[in-house]
Amino acid sequence: HKLPATILSRCQRFDFRRIAPEDIAARIQYVAGQEEFSVTDDAAMLIARLADGGMRDALSLLDQCVSRTHEITADTVTDAAGLAGRDYLFEFSAAVRAGDGGAALALVGRLHEASRDMERLCAELIEFYRNLMIIKSVPEPTGLIVAPSAELEQMRSEAANYELPVLLHCIDTLQHALEGLRAGSSRRVAMEMTMLRLCTPELDSGYESLLRRIHALENAVKSGRLPDAVAQQPRQEAATHTERNEINRVSQPAAAPTTTPAAAPEQHVSIEETEFTGWNDVVEALSTSCPPLFGVLQGSTAVFRGDYVLIDTDNEMFKSLVTRDGNKAILVDAIRGVTGRTCRIGIKKKPAAQKAEADDPLSAFIRT
DSSP, X not given: OOOOHHHHTTOOOOOOOOOOHHHHHHHHHHXXXXXXXXXXXXXXXXXXXXXXXXXXXXXXXXXXXXXXOXXXXXXXXXXXXXXXXXXXXXXXXXXXXXXXXXXXXXXXXXXXXXXXXXXXXXXXXXXXXXHHXXXXXXXXOGGGOOOOHHHHHHHHHHHTTOOHHHHHHHHHHXXXXXXXXXXXXXXXHHXXXXXXXXXXXXXXOSHHHHHXXXXXXXXHHHHTXXXXXXXXXXXXXXXXXXXXXXXXXXXXXXXXOOOOOOOOOOOOOOOOEEEOTTHHHHHHHXXXXXXXXXXXXXXXXXXXXXTEEEEEOOOTHHHHHTTSXXXXXXXXXXXXXXXXXXXXXXXXXXXXXXXXXXXXXXXXXXXX
């Protein structure tokens, strides 16, 4: 909203921030003591996380719990918030991992007959795969995920079966499906089409789907489980190449040996790298301006090379996350706030990683 400067000069601005979960939990315990009912520490913290920084939402959920019992536990909060009975999310995940489109469609039909709203189901799946992404990317994800402890452990086990490209493809596909569900005429059909794309990436021509398929092929190459058609193609091409060489050797006269002069060595101008001592301050600033980047940059380092800041991180999520939703501009602003100058962003290459990529059979296969 644009307001004239004459109005803004006569206004006071108040920036409201989310209340910390610890503060909400402490307030809940205070209310419980004044109203003479009991709340366990786990239950108070779960209410605080579900409230997402809103004290009014926390007290409303607490009121629902009190209406059930005066001895509130984490199970009471789980039932009141509707977090119980979400096993169907793990059933969907198992179908996606197995590529079983039939099982996914049967599950959609079962939930539709039970009057489950397809838009709500899609949103729950987005939240589910987002939680798996956080578990896969962050060493200690407890503060970023709202779930009972038992379900959190179940999600940890489920996340171990996924790679990040697959999770990103699932989230991206579901996000596009959610937009279509709000405008489409048949939500069940739209949800069924979405599940088929998740179970069969070949049906999706998007960028994230391509990354997922390349990653699956890469794993197959490393484990020696190439499909027959792919495995036979290099042998056929090698045989054809041998036949052509034999024909050329017979039909053409021998050429005189030639001497190729040695090429002059190239001159490379090296730019000195210096350690970015204030990098931890940049990462700390991202905790409020961009929490996802703050999470994936934990344990990273950076160096200066000219007007570049080269970031050294082992988290594969950073490369895709920094290019989305204006995150790169946020990172540049955070660096400017610490250093006072505008720098360009780069990723520091590791010699060992380059050698591993050169020896990778999938890379050689793609180049040919």
